[in-house]
Amino acid sequence: MELNVKIPCDKDNYNVYFESDFKRLKELLSSINASKVMLITDTNVSMHWEKKVLLNIPESMKAFTFKFEAGEASKNLDTVNLIYEALTENKFNRTDLIIALGGGVVGDTAAYVAHTFKRGLPFIALPTSLLSMVDSSVGGKSGVDYKGIKNMVGAFSFPEFVYINTEFLSTLPEREFYNGFAEIMKHGLIKDEEYYLWLIDNMYEICEKDPDTLLKMISHSVLIKKSVVENDPYERGERALLNFGHTIGHAIEAYFKGEYIHGEAVALGCVAASYISWKRNMLEMEDYYEIRDMFVPFNLPITIKTDDLNEIIELMKFDKKNTGNEINMVLLNKIGEAVLVNNIGRDEILKALEELNFKDEV
Numbered sequence: 466m467e468l469n470v471k472i473p474c475d476k477d478n479y480n481v482y483f484e485s486d487f488k489r490l491k492e493l494l495s496s497i498n499a500s501k502v503m504l505i506t507d508t509n510v511s512m513h514w515e516k517k518v519l520l521n522i523p524e525s526m527k528a529f530t531f532k533f534e535a536g537e538a539s540k541n542l543d544t545v546n547l548i549y550e551a552l553t554e555n556k557f558n559r560t561d562l563i564i565a566l567g568g569g570v571v572g573d574t575a576a577y578v579a580h581t582f583k584r585g586l587p588f589i590a591l592p593t594s595l596l597s598m599v600d601s602s603v604g605g606k607s608g609v610d611y612k613g614i615k616n617m618v619g620a621f622s623f624p625e626f627v628y629i630n631t632e633f634l635s636t637l638p639e640r641e642f643y644n645g646f647a648e649i650m651k652h653g654l655i656k657d658e659e660y661y662l663w664l665i666d667n668m669y670e671i672c673e674k675d676p677d678t679l680l681k682m683i684s685h686s687v688l689i690k691k692s693v694v695e696n697d698p699y700e701r702g703e704r705a706l707l708n709f710g711h712t713i714g715h716a717i718e719a720y721f722k723g724e725y726i727h728g729e730a731v732a733l734g735c736v737a738a739s740y741i742s743w744k745r746n747m748l749e750m751e752d753y754y755e756i757r758d759m760f761v762p763f764n765l766p767i768t769i770k771t772d773d774l775n776e777i778i779e780l781m782k783f784d785k786k787n788t789g790n791e792i793n794m795v796l797l798n799k800i801g802e803a804v805l806v807n808n809i810g811r812d813e814i815l816k817a818l819e820e821l822n823f824k825d826e827v
């Protein structure tokens with residue numbers, strides 16, 4: 466299956482291709498007029514996919530590879546510097562090409578290098594994690610962490626095209642698969658009730674990684690992200706809705722220091738935000754309980770265990786949606802309709818966290 470999605474950006478539109486094998490990769494790459502290509506990847510992805518991708522680089526392009534240690538710790542300016550060095554040594558110029566082969570860490574880093582080296586080289590994104598397919602490869606945000614602060618240095622930069630191939634998912638660790646699924650569930654909750662219900666109906670096929678179901682799911686999630694990004698390419702309004710589950714999620718992620726990976730913390734944040742929505746008479750009670758329980762079959766947590774919930778609220782002070790001392794959050798008017806609500810009370814958040822906090826009967 467192939468579906469081209471036009472995403473408007475200041476440069477041009479770009480296509481997102483959806484495939485379930487590698488048959489078209491070479492042809493797509495041939496559409497770029499470059500004599501050299503730098504394949505940027507990480508140590509895990511390289512092990513499984515570097516050879517396969519190199520085989521699909523057109524003979525007219527001389528291929529180089531830059532590989533860095535997998536993981537968020539590599540998403541920094543030191544890695545960027547090393548890539549600049551490799552590009553300089555091999556005399557890359559503005560007509561040469563960068564390919565990002567990897568998850569969001571590779572994608573964000575390589576896109577930032579492409580944006581800044583010699584004031585910009587063309588790049589192509591080959592996202593290999595579920596999260597990078599449905600989230601980070603769409604929307605044009607690139608960048609790296611700086612002094613431990615996430616995405617502190619970056620730019621909006623847009624690829625020539627994004628190539629999503631579900632075959633990459635065959636080697637993705639299970640936990641990383643469900644990590645990405647949390648963002649997919651979020652897409653249904655904030656924008657599309659029918660899609661949310663489809664996800665529930667297709668739970669078995671998704672967990673079994675049925676190729677057709679994955680393709681439908683990924684392309685639909687990309688369409689949802691595209692529609693939000695299209696309306697607000699530089700994150701001045703509607704794009705904030707994509708932050709559903711992230712205010713409390715980020716604080717939980719920071720508080721538990723690695724116990725929950727991002728998507729797991731987002732799932733917890735979605736449950737907490739849905740609880741607040743219910744208590745504000747926005748969401749029906751049955752909907753809240755359904756949302757909460759629907760994360761479980763996808764191996765995502767719905768409870769935490771701590772005796773210091775206040776510390777989690779303290780960590781929310783750093784959320785980018787806050788204004789002054791107010792904590793602002795994305796809530797649900799109903800399933801499929803999200804809204805940014807200002808000045809959420811500390812007591813409301815505490816009650817939502819108490820609801821998450823482990824009890825024997827849950």
Ligand SMILES: NC(=O)c1ccc[n+]([C@@H]2O[C@H](COP(=O)([O-])OP(=O)(O)OC[C@H]3O[C@@H](n4cnc5c(N)ncnc54)[C@H](O)[C@@H]3O)[C@@H](O)[C@H]2O)c1
Nearest residue numbers: 509535568569570571593594596597600601606633636637
């Ligand atoms: N630019 C954006 O709009 C945006 C949006 C969301 C997240 N992000 C960023 O994305 C990053 C998270 O992305 P991620 O979850 O993909 O993390 P990641 O890139 O670290 O990938 C997760 C793990 O899976 C491995 N992996 C990836 N694909 C694989 C495959 N096919 N087979 C085997 N192993 C594979 C990686 O090596 C890594 O160990 C964060 O840095 C986050 O800030 C960016």
